[in-house]
Amino acid sequence: MSNHVTVVIPAHNGLEHLRKCLAAVQSSVLQQPIECIVVDDGSDQPVSALASENGATVLRSDERHGPAHARNLGARAAQGDILLFLDADVCVHPDTISKILARFENDSRLDAVFGSYDGRTMAPGFITRYKDLQHCFEHQHGREEASTFWSGCGAIRKRVFLEHGGFDERYTRPAIEDIDLGVRLVRANRRIQLDRDLQVTHLKTWTFWGLLKNDMMCRGIPWAELILRSRSLPNDLNLRLNQRLSVALIFLCLAAIPVVGFAGGAAVALGAFLLNAEFYRFAAERRGAWFAAATVPVHFLYHLNCGVSLMCGVACYFVAKPQPLPCETSAAIVVVSSSPST
Numbered sequence: 033m034s035n036h037v038t039v040v041i042p043a044h045n046g047l048e049h050l051r052k053c054l055a056a057v058q059s060s061v062l063q064q065p066i067e068c069i070v071v072d073d074g075s076d077q078p079v080s081a082l083a084s085e086n087g088a089t090v091l092r093s094d095e096r097h098g099p100a101h102a103r104n105l106g107a108r109a110a111q112g113d114i115l116l117f118l119d120a121d122v123c124v125h126p127d128t129i130s131k132i133l134a135r136f137e138n139d140s141r142l143d144a145v146f147g148s149y150d151g152r153t154m155a156p157g158f159i160t161r162y163k164d165l166q167h168c169f170e171h172q173h174g175r176e177e178a179s180t181f182w183s184g185c186g187a188i189r190k191r192v193f194l195e196h197g198g199f200d201e202r203y204t205r206p207a208i209e210d211i212d213l214g215v216r217l218v219r220a221n222r223r224i225q226l227d228r229d230l231q232v233t234h235l236k237t238w239t240f241w242g243l244l245k246n247d248m249m250c251r252g253i254p255w256a257e258l259i260l261r262s263r264s265l266p267n268d269l270n271l272r273l274n275q276r277l278s279v280a281l282i283f284l285c286l287a288a289i290p291v292v293g294f295a296g297g298a299a300v301a302l303g304a305f306l307l308n309a310e311f312y313r314f315a316a317e318r319r320g321a322w323f324a325a326a327t328v329p330v331h332f333l334y335h336l337n338c339g340v341s342l343m344c345g346v347a348c349y350f351v352a353k354p355q356p357l358p359c360e361t362s363a364a365i366v367v368v369s370s371s372p373s374t
Contacts, residue, residue, distance in 0.1 A: 035136050037129060037187070038067040038112030041088075041120050042102030045077045049121040049235045054086040056123035062130050067111055070120075071102035100199035100209040103183065107193055115190050117183040117210075122232040124185065125150070131230055132187045143222040146186035147230025148172060151318055155237040161319065162327050163243055164234045166334070169314045170269050171226060178226040179266035181214030185232045192222060207250045208258060215262045247334070248341045256345020270338075274307045279339040281307070282332055304332065 039057055043050050050070070057068055070083035074096030083090045091105050099119075107115050114136055116129065128147070135145050148171030153164045171182070181188070183199075196216050203209040217224055238246075259265050267273050281304040289297035305312075308331060316324035 035114050035133055036064060036067070036112040037114045037116050037133055038069060038106075038110035038190075039116045039118055039129070040103055040106035040110060041068070041070045041118050042073055042099040042106070043070055043075065043079050043083070043120040044073040044096060044099075045075045045079065046120055047077055047079065047082055050079060050082060051086070052123055052235060053118065053120050054083065054088060056125075057118070057129070058087065059126055060124060060129045061126045062133070066129065069106040069109060071106045073097060073099065073102040097201065098204040098209075099183070099206050100203045101201045103209075104198040104201065107190065107198060110190060113190050114187055115193055116187040117185075118232070119184045121235045122149075122184055123235065124232050128185065128230055128232060131227070135225070135227060136187070136189070141223055142225060143192045144181055144186065144188035144217060144224040145227050145230065146178070146182040146184075146224070147227055147232065148182075149184070149234045150231040153234050153236075155235060157237060157239075158323075158326065159240050159243055159330070160236070160238040161323070162315075162330055163238050165315055165318060165327075166311070166331075167234075169311050172228050172314075173310070174226045174269045176226055178224040179214065179218055179264075179268045181210050181217060181224055183210035183213075184234075185230060186210065192217070196220060196222070203254070205250060208254050211255060212258055215258065215264055218264070219262070244333075244337055247337050248344070252338055252341020253345040253348060256342045257349045260346065260349045275335070275338075278304050278307050278335045279342070282335045283339050286336075301332070304335065 041050070041053060054068070054070070057066060060066065068088040070079070070088040070090050072079040072083070072090060072092040074093050080090045080092050089109070091102075091109060093102065093105070103117055114133065116132060118124065132145060136142055149164050149168045151165045151168030153160060155161075155164075196213070198213070199209040200212050203212070214224060265271060281300055285297045285300040285304065288300050305328065311331065312324045312327065315327050
């Protein structure tokens with residue numbers, strides 16, 4: 033039986049990005065029609081009108097509940113048996129959706145699949161280009177049999193999504209709700225694959241402080257709590273062994289400088305550099321030697337931020353009462369405080 037896809041896009045403001053996102057979906061090379069649902073997550077801009085003008089079905093929440101709630105709302109309304117979750121600030125390639133459908137058509141055992149940024153963002157600023165390239169590198173070098181899920185461009189069979197409770201709506205801002213879902217799917221022996229050929233162009237512009245805050249508050253701290261809660265620390269993507277060692281070496285470098293001087297600290301820093309040499313080569317191939325050189329101190333700071341986030345996350349976990357995974361309480365999606373309209 034042929035599979036049909038429903039694209040689900042949560043959106044809170046960001047009209048220009050959403051316009052480009054929807055245009056890319058409409059330009060997809062596909063023989064069958066695509067159902068596209070945009071969930072307006074309490075925007076104070078005319079997101080609903082823009083989505084309707086571009087052929088999407090619109091669901092709206094009067095208040096902002098976060099992308100986890102919005103995606104769940106869209107999933108419940110979807111007619112397709114394959115749910116393709118896209119962020120509102122990405123553009124699919126013309127063949128991305130057709131490749132996703134082919135993966136499910138050719139493998140009946142596949143439960144979910146996701147791709148990566150293509151690292152070709154045209155958004156201004158070094159920090160933006162560094163971040164997108166880093167994400168691209170991690171996903172392009174991740175395990176094919178994946179240990180997580182990614183909702184920036186990730187597809188899953190609707191029945192599997194509903195069976196495992198959808199996204200955890202306790203994440204009320206963009207965070208790690210997709211990683212959380214991936215952990216639950218893996219625990220249930222569901223099969224998730226990372227397909228390096230499934231790529232999207234990221235449109236978001238990052239600032240230095242915005243990136244630090246996001247990596248700590250929205251990613252690092254809740255991810256550390258999830259690791260402790262789920263007892264899961266896979267050797268994959270950002271959690272690969274060399275990344276963990278890099279964090280340890282950056283802290284060791286800072287500790288070594290007062291004791292043995294800058295020469296000793298530099299020796300430790302060289303170890304961290306060598307652990308990430310593959311990333312620096314990747315950056316040089318994509319954007320040139322000068323760009324790659326400039327990423328070195330920023331990448332060191334990234335690992336320092338990861339370490340601080342880990343310590344904060346561990347502290348939060350033991351101070352607060354650990355919460356069970358959604359699959360340990362209920363497998364049903366609960367839609368709360370929403371006022372959908374079409």
